Amino acid sequence: MTTIKPPRARRARKAGRRHPLASVALIAIGLLFTGGAYAAFSTSTAIATTDASSQQTIAQGEKLFAANCATCHGLSAQGSSEGPSLIGVGAASVDFQVGTGRMPMQMQGPQAQKKPVQFTAEQTAALAAYVASLAPGPAIPAAELLDGAGDSANGAELFRINCAMCHNVAGAGGALTEGKFAPAIENVSAQHIYEAMITGPQNMPVFNDMNISPEDKRDIITYLKYVEDNPSPGGLALGSLGPVAEGLFIWIFGLGAIVALTVWITAKSN
Amino acid sequence: MTTLTTRESTEDPAVGVKKSGGFTASAANYIDERTSISGAVKELGRKIFPDHWSFLLGEVALYSFVIILLSGSFLTFFFQASMAEVVYEGSYAPLKGIPMSAAMSSTMDISFDIRGGLLMRQVHHWAALLFVAAIGLHMLRIYFTGAFRKPRELNWVIGFVLFILAMAEGFTGYSLPDDLLSGNGLRIIDGLIKGIPVVGTWVSFLLFGGEFPGTDIVGRLYSLHILLLPAIIVALIAMHLLFVVVHKHTQYPAAGHTNQNVVGYPVLPVYAAKAGGFFFIVFGVVMLIASFFTINPIWNYGPYDPSPVSAGTQPDWYIGFADGAMRLIPTGWEFVWLNHTYSLNILVVLIVVGLFIVTVMIYPFIEAWITGDKREHHVLDRPRNAPTRTAIGAAGVTFYASLWAAASSDIMATHFHLTMEGVIHTLQATTLLGPFLAFLITKRVCLALQKKDREIVLHGYESGRIVRLPGGEFVEVHQPVDEYERWKLVSYSDFKPLMLRPNAQGKIGATEKVRAGLSRWFFEDRITPVTQAELDHAHGDHPAEITDK
Numbered sequence: 142m143t144t145i146k147p148p149r150a151r152r153a154r155k156a157g158r159r160h161p162l163a164s165v166a167l168i169a170i171g172l173l174f175t176g177g178a179y180a181a182f183s184t185s186t187a188i189a190t191t192d193a194s195s196q197q198t199i200a201q202g203e204k205l206f207a208a209n210c211a212t213c214h215g216l217s218a219q220g221s222s223e224g225p226s227l228i229g230v231g232a233a234s235v236d237f238q239v240g241t242g243r244m245p246m247q248m249q250g251p252q253a254q255k256k257p258v259q260f261t262a263e264q265t266a267a268l269a270a271y272v273a274s275l276a277p278g279p280a281i282p283a284a285e286l287l288d289g290a291g292d293s294a295n296g297a298e299l300f301r302i303n304c305a306m307c308h309n310v311a312g313a314g315g316a317l318t319e320g321k322f323a324p325a326i327e328n329v330s331a332q333h334i335y336e337a338m339i340t341g342p343q344n345m346p347v348f349n350d351m352n353i354s355p356e357d358k359r360d361i362i363t364y365l366k367y368v369e370d371n372p373s374p375g376g377l378a379l380g381s382l383g384p385v386a387e388g389l390f391i392w393i394f395g396l397g398a399i400v401a402l403t404v405w406i407t408a409k410s411n
Numbered sequence: 412m413t414t415l416t417t418r419e420s421t422e423d424p425a426v427g428v429k430k431s432g433g434f435t436a437s438a439a440n441y442i443d444e445r446t447s448i449s450g451a452v453k454e455l456g457r458k459i460f461p462d463h464w465s466f467l468l469g470e471v472a473l474y475s476f477v478i479i480l481l482s483g484s485f486l487t488f489f490f491q492a493s494m495a496e497v498v499y500e501g502s503y504a505p506l507k508g509i510p511m512s513a514a515m516s517s518t519m520d521i522s523f524d525i526r527g528g529l530l531m532r533q534v535h536h537w538a539a540l541l542f543v544a545a546i547g548l549h550m551l552r553i554y555f556t557g558a559f560r561k562p563r564e565l566n567w568v569i570g571f572v573l574f575i576l577a578m579a580e581g582f583t584g585y586s587l588p589d590d591l592l593s594g595n596g597l598r599i600i601d602g603l604i605k606g607i608p609v610v611g612t613w614v615s616f617l618l619f620g621g622e623f624p625g626t627d628i629v630g631r632l633y634s635l636h637i638l639l640l641p642a643i644i645v646a647l648i649a650m651h652l653l654f655v656v657v658h659k660h661t662q663y664p665a666a667g668h669t670n671q672n673v674v675g676y677p678v679l680p681v682y683a684a685k686a687g688g689f690f691f692i693v694f695g696v697v698m699l700i701a702s703f704f705t706i707n708p709i710w711n712y713g714p715y716d717p718s719p720v721s722a723g724t725q726p727d728w729y730i731g732f733a734d735g736a737m738r739l740i741p742t743g744w745e746f747v748w749l750n751h752t753y754s755l756n757i758l759v760v761l762i763v764v765g766l767f768i769v770t771v772m773i774y775p776f777i778e779a780w781i782t783g784d785k786r787e788h789h790v791l792d793r794p795r796n797a798p799t800r801t802a803i804g805a806a807g808v809t810f811y812a813s814l815w816a817a818a819s820s821d822i823m824a825t826h827f828h829l830t831m832e833g834v835i836h837t838l839q840a841t842t843l844l845g846p847f848l849a850f851l852i853t854k855r856v857c858l859a860l861q862k863k864d865r866e867i868v869l870h871g872y873e874s875g876r877i878v879r880l881p882g883g884e885f886v887e888v889h890q891p892v893d894e895y896e897r898w899k900l901v902s903y904s905d906f907k908p909l910m911l912r913p914n915a916q917g918k919i920g921a922t923e924k925v926r927a928g929l930s931r932w933f934f935e936d937r938i939t940p941v942t943q944a945e946l947d948h949a950h951g952d953h954p955a956e957i958t959d960k
Contacts, residue, residue: 251830293504294505294509296505297713298713301713302716305591305719305720305721306722307722309721309723310591310711310713313722315722315821315825316822316831318831319830320831322824368505373708374529374708375522376533376702376705382822383723383724384707384725385725385731385822387540387707388728391537391540391700391728392544396541396544396545396548398696399541399545402689402692402696403464403465404464406464406467406688406689407463409462
């Protein structure tokens with residue numbers, strides 16, 4: 142502003158106004174801001190959607206819902222013969238199902254399968270905000286419960302007692318009836334593990350806060366992250382599947398190698 | 412003779428002119444003078460062993476056992492076979508502060524806080540899996556080549572008992588760490604025992620010293636695992652090997668191999684060197700596997716607690732067939748009578764598996780009775796030349812393999828995206844129908860192979876060379892089989908079904924009728940070996956210049 146007014150100060154004008162690279166710099170700054178803001182926004186939505194539950198976000202979620210989910214879950218999420226009602230399932234449930242790619246479901250089957258995620262974090266947050274606005278339900282957990290810095294020994298014990306019968310002691314997954322299964326928990330984010338526990342997706346039971354307290358859930362996540370981050374002390378874990386993998390290994394590779402060596406030893410020299 | 416050599420060897424160093432082997436010779440002489448061992452060395456050193464890779468499978472089992480003994484002795488230095496409750500304070504964070512038995516805690520210490528402990532544990536466990544697997548393969552070789560025939564029937568029984576004892580060793584060892592997996596395994600055994608009518612509960616209480624799991628079982632299994640079972644196994648292995656020396660080794664049919672000789676190399680120096688070196692090879696393979704692959708990660712399983720059962724809980728592979736048999740039983744096989752529940756789901760498994768085991772154990776006697784063959788056999792059968800036996804073997808393998816596969820029904824379901832019910836029903840079908848199918852197919856394949864052999868002996872190999880005769884006729888030149896190969900193809904014994912003959916009283920007993928019926932079934936389809944007359948005739952068939960070319 143001040144630089145425009147006096148025509149006298151030519152030197153100052155020349156120095157302050159319209160450097161040849163000014164427009165480039167301006168565009169660069171502008172892009173940086175938008176990009177930075179977008180990045181900050183998209184990372185922050187994954188953790189805290191509270192600020193995203195504005196009326197605008199909810200409206201956006203409603204639109205996404207009508208376009209992608211309503212076919213099975215009904216236009217107002219009341220459910221239909223194809224899919225259950227989503228009233229009261231809460232933001233945590235939506236974040237888990239959509240955030241792991243299980244929803245929208247690719248095909249009807251014994252249970253929804255994990256697949257590449259179809260929505261951006263922002264869209265997922267909008268969908269979650271919309272479903273959460275219908276009725277109160279489990280919310281997306283706070284970040285301090287997901288840090289994986291709890292008591293792994295307590296978590297391991299709780300995991301063995303409550304989870305291992307379906308998911309296997311090392312979280313390698315297991316079979317259920319009629320083609321259903323408990324998936325492997327390796328490389329699942331702490332947030333999704335927590336949400337699975339409080340919402341009970343697919344065939345999983347709900348472990349509410351009366352059953353396993355939030356601190357205990359944090360411990361369970363701590364244990365799972367410990368197993369994930371620390372390689373098996375004994376060497377390759379063979380999928381952590383237990384004696385079946387070990388038996389197959391010794392028959393195919395162990396005895397296979399030995400038999401090859403017996404053939405070598407008794408081979409006639411040429 | 413000994414005195415003579417003594418004088419020579421004592422004189423020679425004194426004279427100092429001739430080197431007669433130096434220290435080795437005098438040391439050997441010193442020992443021989445005091446033990447007269449040279450006779451035994453001479454006898455054993457000149458024993459001849461035939462060379463074939465499949466003859467080394469038993470050796471693999473023996474060497475695995477030695478590895479197990481060595482690594483197991485190391486583990487006993489640190490393992491505490493006690494179920495006293497302690498709080499784990501070792502280095503593995505996710506179990507720190509958790510109460511567990513001293514057995515589990517000491518196994519954790521072996522794994523994490525004792526130098527080389529985890530490696531030794533893994534060597535011990537991998538070698539155990541290899542031990543039983545090698546026995547299994549060795550047994551299949553013995554069966555399919557007919558090596559169990561007279562005079563080796565008793566050695567088959569000893570070997571089979573060793574197989575059962577190896578499984579018992581394996582199972583007791585699997586139960587010792589007192590982790591979740593071993594406790595679950597013991598719970599199944601407890602359930603099996605309690606399923607036996609009348610005595611079941613009593614036996615279970617006797618075994619566990621009260622209600623399961625109690626505080627006694629680990630100590631008791633430890634005594635069995637490191638004392639009683641290994642002692643019996645060592646004694647039986649000694650007998651097994653003694654019989655091999657007494658009977659001499661069998662050999663595959665080949666030129667010059669007869670029932671009266673053994674063609675091969677002497678123990679000294681050839682086999683002593685080969686077998687000694689082979690021990691280190693087997694040890695090396697086990698060490699490599701144990702260094703790079705985890706086995707039984709008890710730190711994942713945690714201490715035993717009767718409430719949790721992990722998904723994918725299985726026994727080690729050799730107990731798998733029994734576990735699978737229980738998974739295959741349809742639901743609801745039990746009834747209540749006089750206020751007691753009778754668990755057919757358990758009894759049927761015990762009876763079927765028991766019968767299977769006993770049948771395999773006494774098979775040599777069954778076959779000898781059916782065939783009436785009382786001759787000694789030192790030349791092995793090629794599997795195709797005993798079609799019915801080979802087919803029975805294939806049926807047995809199919810039955811066992813179906814039960815075995817059933818133990819991993821849940822893993823198959825998740826990894827191949829199948830329903831667990833589908834897997835179980837399929838395996839129920841293969842368990843019941845598979846053996847019959849395998850029997851028929853194998854028998855036909857054997858007969859077809861025998862026909863092919865016959866064809867080759869009589870007419871030689873098809874050379875693919877077409878020759879036009881002076882008369883205009885086209886014929887394919889057949890390459891005649893050489894004499895060595897022919898020996899292998901024709902030298903097998905021809906059996907005929909037993910004739911029904913009246914006994915001294917002039918009667919034909921019912922058992923004789925059964926026996927004759929079984930014998931007919933055993934030998935009704937057979938391809939007789941080519942006789943010399945047939946051979947001469949076949950060669951006379953063709954113009955000499957063509958067959959001999």
